[in-house]
Amino acid sequence: QVQLVESGGGLVKPGGSLRLSCAASGFAFSDHYMSWIRQTPGKGLEWISYISNSGTYTKYAASLKGRFTISRDNSKNSLYLQMDSLRPEDTAVYYCAKGSIAAPIDSWGQGTLVTVSS
Amino acid sequence: EIFLTQSPGTLSLSPGERATLSCRASQSFGNYLAWYQQKPGQAPRLLIYDASGRATGIPDRFSGSGSETHFTLTISRLEPEDFAVYYCQQYGTSPLTFGQGTRLEIK
Numbered sequence: 001q002v003q004l005v006e007s008g009g010g011l012v013k014p015g016g017s018l019r020l021s022c023a024a025s026g027f028a029f030s031d032h033y034m035s036w037i038r039q040t041p042g043k044g045l046e047w048i049s050y051i052s053n054s055g056t057y058t059k060y061a062a063s064l065k066g067r068f069t070i071s072r073d074n075s076k077n078s079l080y081l082q083m084d085s086l087r088p089e090d091t092a093v094y095y096c097a098k099g100s101i102a103a104p105i106d107s108w109g110q111g112t113l114v115t116v117s118s
Numbered sequence: 119e120i121f122l123t124q125s126p127g128t129l130s131l132s133p134g135e136r137a138t139l140s141c142r143a144s145q146s147f148g149n150y151l152a153w154y155q156q157k158p159g160q161a162p163r164l165l166i167y168d169a170s171g172r173a174t175g176i177p178d179r180f181s182g183s184g185s186e187t188h189f190t191l192t193i194s195r196l197e198p199e200d201f202a203v204y205y206c207q208q209y210g211t212s213p214l215t216f217g218q219g220t221r222l223e224i225k
Binding site: 050061107109110111 | 150152154161162163164167168173205207209210211212213214215216218219
């Protein structure tokens with residue numbers, strides 16, 4: 001069955017960086033667009049970014065203002081999210097997700113908590 | 119950006135009753151609408167896609183309907199495990215957006 005396992009979350013100071021990883025298994029990873037979605041108690045579920053199956057095309061939420069970068073390595077069945085210039089309001093649970101534009105999110109990882117605090 | 123408004127915010131019902139959850143969009147986006155169920159400490163789970171398609175393994179007491187800007191999730195007869203938070207989401211245009219959720223609680 002589909003498995004998505006995130007890693008790389010943790011505590012980081014404002015202005016710092018963090019790289020999240022997601023290991024995918026149980027499906028043809030290179031055939032699917034993938035997304036990152038985050039969840040906070042205050043703002044609920046927020047889509048962050050998606051990437052095409054080949055990695056050629058990416059799209060981001062405007063609110064990120066260019067601070068985050070999505071990427072993938074199909075040879076490793078892995079998805080990444082590089083997060084720079086982190087702010088306290090980026091504190092959230094970050095989910096790796098299978099699906100994006102024109103495709104529902106049919107699989108979610110368990111989530112990884114990112115806390116931005118001094 | 120398409121805004122999704124879910125109502126009610128909280129719905130209090132008893133097991134065996136029928137639940138009707140609403141999701142209204144600020145503009146039309148086709149039928150690329152999904153419903154998710156989330157329980158505490160868990161990731162969301164896909165219930166309904168393309169407004170009315172039932173995801174794999176989802177019981178037939180869950181059904182979706184609607185089009186254009188008004189969509190509905192109906193749970194025909196509530197089971198104890200159905201009490202959770204439900205989100206709608208549109209995936210027809212970027213940015214993908216979610217509703218704020220409806221909490222379904224036991225009365």
